Amino acid sequence: MDIIEKNQTSGFSTRVELMFPKLRDAEKKVVDFVMENRNEIIHLSITEVAERSSASESTVVRVCKRLGYKGFQDLKISLAREVVEPAKHIHEVIEPSDSTLTIKRKVFQANIQALYDTLEVCSDEELEKAVLLLKQSDRIEIYGTGASGNVALDAQHKFLKFGIKTNAPSDVHIQLMSASLLRPGDVAIGISHTGTNKDTLEIMKTAKNQGASLICITNFSKSPLTKISDICLFTASKETLFRTDATASRIAQLTIIDTLLASVATLDYQYYFENVQKTREATLLKRI
Structure with missing residues (x-):
């Protein structure tokens, strides 16, 4: 079997992987204790966890919230669910001996896993802030290069269908010119899997210097x-050999874009619904 069951807490582990570098030493002790005793943790009280990890109860609560849980009980419920219903994972690395059927299963499962993991790490609070910011914005510019540039173009296409004016220039020089003309009230969305792309960073810094609000979609x-x-x-995705074009990360990025768009549209449902009808009718003859 190419799909194997592992008794591990995928959601918790994904959140830890994302946040661990930002945690304080005392908070890291709590995380390490939970990781090492994940099957036992659901039977422990917050006091026991604090004592056995040499931390305070307030530190335990703070760790839970920094990982995106409502509190200690929410963490325990999540861990219990993952222990009772172990996640199905697949080894992402494609081997020379793999058959087409095996490769199909690996690629599909890796993309599915990227979406599940992204669902865990993409903050609800940050999403809601982004939606309100986009709804109130005067102008939206979307920046990305390479594979992320394709995501930006897709986002522009989708937003335009709803009547939300956005721009996603593909040329880096035009992106810089665009960013230099932004003002307070405008929004710049920067898409970069690593968050280290020099062009995207320069463009986003330019937008920030002009007073625009910045939203980033990144894996790190x-x-x-x-x-x-x-x-x-x-987003949360791991790229491996034969996946150098960041396929899984693009799918996760596109899904976040879809979530933002659908959320903005529900804030004025009738208006955006009518816009979708207009844009569909405008291109109807092209489908014949």
């Missing part, structure tokens, strides 16, 4: 792009 919490952005929306 400890990156230069997150440090300058006002709102960070995280």
